[in-house]
Amino acid sequence: MPYTIHQQLAYNVWANEELAKTVDRVTEEQLVQPVxxxxxxxxxxxxxxxxxxxxxxxxxQNKVMDRWPRLSFVGGKKEVMEALVTSAKDMQKFASEAGSEFLAEKMIYRNMRNMPYETVKEEILFHVVNHGSYHRGQAITIIRGLGITKIDNTDLITYLRISAGQQV
Known part of the structure; x- marks a missing residue:
């Protein structure tokens, strides 16, 4: 059976929850320490x-954003990680409710630099998860650099093994 966007989005939720466990070991000071x-x-x-x-x-959903959301984000470690996990769950729910026909459609949009693009919606969601994996890796590297050695695994293969009921 082919791997689906819905499995990818479920993985993304899990990976963000695992990252939250690791970030919980970071102090508020370390969270904002220059790296x-x-x-x-x-x-x-x-x-x-x-x-x-x-x-x-x-x-x-045809909502235009002309400003990076992080510029107005208020909160510390708890709020950041709650927002991260909640947005992953919201994205998963959105894709589930949108249906396969909607996700197969091409979307015409403009990026934050106002450049026009056209991309299949499902491909965009795959990108968002891949993008998150890349930056979760950066976050883990930063956390290791801060001296934290207990790191929770966010690898896709670990998620797939757990989902299949295999021991990890």
Whole structure:
């Protein structure tokens, strides 16, 4: 049976929940400590993952965003991780309720630089999860650099094994 977007979105929820367990070991000070990465802090990296999970489903619903959501986000570690996990669940629910015909449609949209694009909606959702995996990896690297060694596994293969009832 082919791997579906719905399985991918379920994995994304699980991976964000696993990341939340790891981030729970980070202090509020470490969350905003400057780091050498794509984003200046762990908090900004996590908010970037959240942001993609908010922006793309919004675009699919023809909502225009002209400002990065993270710029107005207020909250510490608890709020960041709640937003990250909740947005993953919301995206999963959105895709489930939208149906396969909707997800197979091409979407015409503009990015935050106002450049026009056209992409199949389901492909966008695969991108959002892949994007999240990339930045979760960055977050883990940042966390390791902060001296935290107990890291929860967010690998897709681990999720697939757990989902199949296999021991990990």
């Amino acid at each position: 050498l990465s794509s984003y200046p802090t762990l908090r900004e990296t996590l908010l970037h993952i959240w942001e993609a999970q908010v922006i793309w489903p919004s675009r699919m």
